[in-house]
Amino acid sequence: MDSLEQLACWAFECDRTQLYLGDYEADEENMKMFHEALDSYARGVPVQYITGETEFMGLELQVNPSVLIPRPETEVLVERVLQLMGKEGFASPYILDLGTGSGAIAVSLTKHNPLCRIVASDISEEVLEVARANAALNGVTDRIRFILSDLFNGIDENEKFDLIISNPPYIPADHYDALPLEVKNEPRVALDGGEKGLEFYRKIIPESARRLKEGGHLVLEMGFGQSEAIKGLADDTGSFVQTEIIKDHNGINRVFFARKRK
Template identity: 35%
Template sequence: MVSRKELFARCRDLIAQRDEETADFDTNCILQDLLGDRNPMFAPQLPVPDDKAQEILSLAQRRSEGYPLQYLLGQWEFWGCNFKIGEGVLIPRPDTETLVEQVLDICRREKMTTPKIADLCSGSGCIAAALKKELPNADICAVELSDKALPYLRQNMELNGCDVNIIHGDVLDSSIAEQLIELDILVSNPPYLTAQDMRELQTEVQHEPATALFGGEDGLDFYRAMTKLWKSSIKSGGFIAYEFGMGQHDAVKAILEENGFTDVELRRDGGGIIRTAAAVKALSR
């Protein structure tokens, strides 16, 4: 049997061949998960059974080949909650917490304690679950089309104790939009990568579902179609909030304004990139 210290070194060496910067973090995450120990290196001389060591080395090898760490572990944290994930569902990212924060700020400012919210292109359900955790009395619906993502969405709502209505359907289907009316807030992190982005994807991202990534030639297809279709579902004075890619903020702002939304507020993520926008549906006269 090898010691934890020896196993860590072997795994780190494997992963460092691909990415020196993340090798320590990735190795520690794998050991934490498979050894069931939050601080595996506090006892570096503890022996690791051969079968367990082989399993850990196998994951390190796959990571060194560019397979996403999050898929290897089968779960990832978002907003302090754990989400089950795997191939077929988009990996939750810290950037998306900016969108959650913006929606929560709207609710605090407008004194909404029981808002009616629709989360479109819900994927793993990380946005819907985070909002439900912070707004327990909110009426939240999550809409997702993918047959592969849907089981994760349902599992994550149960895992995190979130009573969220799940609709299996296409966000671009008018019959779905007609089911959800008088919304206080519509929130979405839709596919927004351009055709050029898709051609230049990192190896890790290539494992994620293209349907959750590709937003058309300029990355804006979903923003155009969803805003036009769903604006009637939002009540006058209600809000729409989107996440988007780097450099897309002016185009998304223009799409919102063209569809009768005003007071567009742009927000930067933790890396300083303008990442989200929220706007108000003009009051009916």
């Protein structure tokens, strides 16, 4: 469905077939919703913020302008982690999801692998409210603990994880102004990755080396052209072996994997 069809179906409470067959009723309230939706869309508000929902890994998630709209690239990360969990030793892992946003990663992992337990953190309470709502919507509340935390600051130092996962903000700060209006309507705190977009990796990678169990995995989403620098940061710690880079569906290096030495 294209964006306008999505907005029409949302406002007229019908599906695409009903829309084209004229099999819907549009009263004054529906027409008002549709016109307001068109106005917002023309101002660059993403369709998902207007309808308040999106789909990720086949699951329905709620979104609002406090959270990043989960992207298809992130599904590549989730699918690879699910594969990894199918392997020996990672059947019921203890996972940290740093910067959980809508909860897309944490909710889809627990939904697809009921044995994993996750600590999902974010720097914003408003964001965590959305993530909690999505966990409830998908029936996985009992397996995710949500924590308000600036990266690792609020995470108990005595806890060690089998997997640390993050899709951190990774847009280089000097690219931010040139982003499409629609993207700039998403929260800057979810996008701006500072100098060269690497600021978060500089913090997350060395600290993950301390917070992972031996043999545990670090899994990071990354932006275009960042893989070499990220691999370099992991190599600098001297703690990681078996690094791997996975491409997204457009052939761009998108997910970085590293295993902590045993």
